[in-house]
Amino acid sequence: MPVIELKNVTKIFDEKxxxxxxxxxxTLSVEEGEIFGVIGLSGAGKSTLVRCMNLLEKPTSGEVLVDGKNLIALSNKDLRLMRREIGMIFQHFNLLMQRNVRDNVCFPMEIAGMKRREAREKAMEYLEIVGLREKADAYPVQLSGGQKQRVAIARTLASNPRIILCDEATSALDPQTTGTILSLLKRINKDYGITVVVITHEMRVVEEICDRVAVLDQGTLAEIGPVKEVFHNPRSNAAKNLLLERRINQMGANAADGI
Amino acid sequence: MEFKEMFFMLTKGTWDTLYMVLISTLLGYIIGLPLGILLTITDVDGIRPNPVLYKILDVIINVTRSIPFLILLILIMPFTKAVVGKSYGTTATIVPLTVAAAPLIARMVESSLKEVDKGVIEAAFSMGAGYFTIIWKVLVTESRTSLLVGVTIALGTILGYSAMAGVIGGGGLGDIAIRYGYYRYETGIMIITVAVLVILMQILQWAGMLLSKKIDRRRGK
Structure with a gap:
């Protein structure tokens, strides 16, 4: 059953x-419990697409259905309630810099009106999941990029979401840290059955964790299908170009190794 | 003048000055803080853009800020009299000081709040936060260091204005400096008064900066 459905979504930005x-x-749908990738070059519309899924960007036309409910038709209050079920993590982590790690994780629970004591206890559980319990009293400025992203993931888990949207969540991280964040996302997807949508320009991310992938090209859906199919037998030019680009990069890396 | 007499006068002057400055700044924030928040959220890239409201506030604040304080002091005398009952003295001076402080404070609050990372605001929206939560728990809390620096600047500026109010019998140290130092050529008293003002300014500045550093979590512990 699809948990997110986009129907004829068009977004036009009015510039001067x-x-x-x-x-x-x-038009696309994300199935319950899968890890869905959206890949494309920068400027392809990936970030706008993911922001349409929780209505941070309101589509100019079309429908956004989450759990069968059209987000655009919801009242402000219902939309806020709905957003609690749709977590989001970002390229630049977006933590509150003046709050320590534990209080950052408490934030969504505060928004939901949970009692402070209960929230603080729960925060420790979420920090345990991401392996940062011992950093509870640290401030974001004292953490590495990978640690910050893990705090952001714990913070997202705190609203008990059904979906987590990842907007270039590993793009500011080095390859090794990217690996740890990806396996954490995969584990969360498996253990808690949370649907994950991953927006990225890195093929590697899609290959490592995604079940299905959509290729975006200049705001249009070029191709969609299981990752293996799309990567082994690309039909669209956009997918072919992405694959070609990666092959060139790999050749470059191999050549460098040879020297 | 006897030493004891002078000491008493200066102590009272210092007290009067502090009273005027602190109360006016407090009142200035009661008016200026909400205005600054409104300016921030109604601006084009704010969380609740409203170009008409922004423009209206923008113009009012610019106009009030353009009037030289000395002119403002005289201009709003009827208003001051209506509020306080008289147009001279320490309490009466609080009225023009507040009128001068509020728009300045609104601007400083606006600039502090606009420093907050847009990404953090977006993250709060994605968690289902409402406008009120975002204003208090994200905008104001995240920019608290900068807001506190603003308080320090506001206090300093109002301290300067309060001395000017001495010209129309405003009370406080400025009043003493003008009455004794300027009108009666008692240079000694004038110098001492100015020295006290300098010390007050230094203390305000030092305490403000110390406090704002202390509450800033962005530089580690």
């Missing part, structure tokens, strides 16, 4: 000089 078609007529 010209209208920018960020997304044109996108």
């Amino acid at each position: 000089k010209s209208n920018i078609h960020a997304l044109s007529d996108i």
Whole structure:
């Protein structure tokens, strides 16, 4: 059963000089419990697409259904309630810099109106899951990028979400840290049955954790299907180009190793 | 003048000055803080853009800030009289000081709140936070260091204005400096008064900066 459905979603940004078609007529669905990837070059509309899924960006036209409910038709209050079920993590982590790690994790529980003591206890459980219990009293400035992202993941888990949206969540991290964050996301997906949507420009991310992938090309959906199919037998030019680019990078890396 | 007499006068002057400055700054924040928040959220890239409201506030604040304090002091005398009952003295001076402080404070609050990372605001929205939560728990809390630096600057500026109010019999150290130092050519008293003002300014500045550093978690422990 699809947990997120986009129907004919179009987003046009009104700029002074010209209208920018960020997304044109996108229709796709994300199945419950899967890890769904969206890949494309920068400017392809990936970030706008993921922001349409929790209505941080309101589509110019089309429908966004989460659990069968059209987000666009919801009242502000219902939308806020709905957003608690849709977690989100970001490229630059977006932690509150003036709060320590534990209080950052408490934030979504505060929003939900949970008692402070209970929230603080629960926060420790979520920090345990991401392996940062001992950093509870540290401030974000004292953490590495990978640690910050793990705090962000713990914070997302704190609202008990059914879906986690990841907007270039590993793009600011080194390859090794990327690996740990990806396996953490995979574990969360498996252990808690949380649906994960991953937006990225890195093939590696999609290959490592995604079940299905959508290829975006200049705001249009170029191709969608299981990762293996799309990567072994790409039909669209956009997918072919992404694969070609990666092959060139690998050749470059191999050549460098040879020297 | 006897030493004891002078000491008494200066102590009272210092007290009067502190009273005027602190109360006016407090009142200034009661008006200026909400205004600064409104300016921040109604601006084009704010969380609740409203170009018309922003423009109106923007113009009012610019106009009030353009009036030189000395002119403002005289200009709003009827208003001061209506509020306090008289237009001279320490308490009466609080009115023009507050009127001068509020728009300045609104601008400083606006600039502090606008320093908050847009990504953090977006993250709060994604968690289902409402506007009120975002204003208090994200905008104000995250920019508290900068807000406190603003308080220090506001206190310093109002201290300067309060001395000016001495011209129309405003009370406080400025009043003493003008009455004795300027009108009666008692340079000694004037110098001492100015020295006390300098010391007050230094203490305010030092305490403000110390406190703002202390509550800043962005530089580690």
